[in-house]
Amino acid sequence: MFPRPASLIALVLATTSLAACGSPGPAEEPPLSEEALAAVTENPGAPTKALAREVDDLFRMEGLGETRALIVMHDGAIAAERYGEDYDENTRFVSWSMAKTVTALMIGQLVGDGLLRLDQPAPVPRWQRSGDPRADITLRHLLQMRSGLEHTEAGSPPYESSEVRMLFLDGRDDMADYATAQPPEAEPGEKFEYSSNTTVILAGIAARVLSDAEHPEARRRAVSDYLSARLFEPLGATSMVPEFDRAGTLIGGSLMHASARDWAKLGELMRRKGSHRGEQLVPRSWIAEMVRPSPRSPQYGLQTWLNRPTGEEEHPLFPDRAPHSAFSMIGHMGQYVFVSPEQGLTVVRLGHSNAPEREAMLQQLADIVELYPAEGR
Template sequence: MIMRPASLIALALATSSLASCGSPGPAEEPPLSEEALAAVTEDPGAPTRALARAADELFTLDGLGETRALVVYHGGALAVERYAPGYDKDTRFVSWSMAKTVTAVMIGMLVADGQLRLDAPAPVPRWERTGDPRAEITLRHLLQMRSGLEHSEASDPPYESGEVRMLFLDGRDDMADYATAQPLEAEPGAQFEYSSNTTVILADIAARALTDSTDPDVRRKAVADYLDARLFAPLGMTSVVPEFDRAGTLIGGSLIHATARDWAKLGELLRNKGSYRGEQLVPRAWVEEMVEPSPQSPHYGLQTWLNRPTGEEQHPLFPDRAPESAFSMIGHMGQYVFVSPTQKLTVVRLGHSNADERRAMLQQLADVVELYPET
């Protein structure tokens, strides 16, 4: 039998169609574990399975480091809670630099109390001597990390960094004394220089606003009692353990311990602009000030990181994947309390990730955040 051209074409098309039917489609996603599904609440405010998978991958994907805790609140309700083996809802996690935002909240309450002034010269006795150029440093300069004080946050070798020397070497007994003794390397207000030492200066200023005593025990108690009475107790943050140096100064840039749930409570307070159950614990205007960009750093406010683009490729957050109004407490090795008011969202991720792992982990965290629309 001789086949006509039209018949040949039809046969070729049929063969092609049959072949395509047998071709493999997109790879199926692996089934979700019971643990992944159990971490998501009944009404999480986002597609349950997508949220469970995005959260699960923070714990299971290679190259992200170790996620030890994840807590997500949406609209004031718990949406996700999960812990790595060895950790649970009662585990206290170290803040590292998330403590800086706590210090900023304390300073804001003292400003509201009339104890401190934001744009007045910082009340540091050492700088008040005649002719000292550091007298031009204001409280705002310190809060925005633009004091101009000589500093290196990280060095190679590490023991040469100003932060390490203050925390662990020659400054460890009286950290504020070490930090305030540094000379200027730039005009106050002129440049952004991230500095844990600056936050210890703020913590010392707070202690001296609360007590005239130089007795370490008195200073320690004054600050601890103030934070507990005005912030932690009203919020129900019962797990918080702040650390102090030998001089009684809060190590306000690095060392506050709390559970993941309690870190989420603080994030929720800031999302609600300082209000909790109808009580204004922190002035609304102060929380708004905390998330205003510094003149020298669009991605930094008052001891708080902002999700604002900087024009540079590297960013501590993900401005291309979440609203510019979002902000975060950020701590060493991957501690985050990420707050997005327009998404009614607070996300706490605590764990241990190096620099490369953090970049990958942040994109996975953004996968969680992107499941929630702006409202």
């Protein structure tokens, strides 16, 4: 083997160096703004710059809709918090269907008090008439959206929707009466059908067990006082404002208002299995029931969405990107309180996204979640 001339070796090295200089390499990410960095706290539990960038993308990327509030909580402390223009920590945000999960928490407290039973026929007077097949509908059926009642959640045109008719048209003055009047279309427990009207039935049941009075104001006050004394005040969720219909029934499937921080407190309560500062506000066993898959819908528990795979391509969450033990409150137009106990994580996203935007936004939300390792807590 002959030695190579020094000049040839130098030429080869120089050529290689020049080629390397000409290669594009990985694109540099733009610098983070002060606003992006300010959203992340001192000890966020994830790489600060990576978290700041993912949060910033959620607010700034096109095609995701409008994010109005975001809170990331890790191990009980705020890791990141940011608001859109004209919104802040004092703004009350509408729940839409996130209210369903809050209604289920209340039902769980009533079960814990011995006022209701999960697997007994639902105490709806109209259904107790002789020969009425709806008499077999249990509280569990209602909570798991398996009542078998005739229902169309989203219709085209919108006024064909059972939910729209209940909220805004012929059922608006007495929503529970409208919802309980619907005929059966399937055997109780036979199939899953998502229904905001079903949650109003649950709210009507709560009003009846908390008050013997028929007067709307008495019904409203009984439920409002119970929620305040047993849930909102002990939790420190003082911004919560539930809405009621003219008959005094909680609009438990759609309309509660609260700050982003108070929505986060509700998520944290569930992450801690119903406990808050040493006090068991909701029975631990009830939280376990809420996040147990229904026999007819692996992605749904008791008024709560689950991050369990269904075998279908479409999914309300992202089971391929977060632990299957995770769960979420979900509301219309992209309201989420996502909870992952294995990651010690609660993420609140509030805003306005249409269907295609919501799908893309959810993946961006998953980018934030993936910054936190699952530790099997």
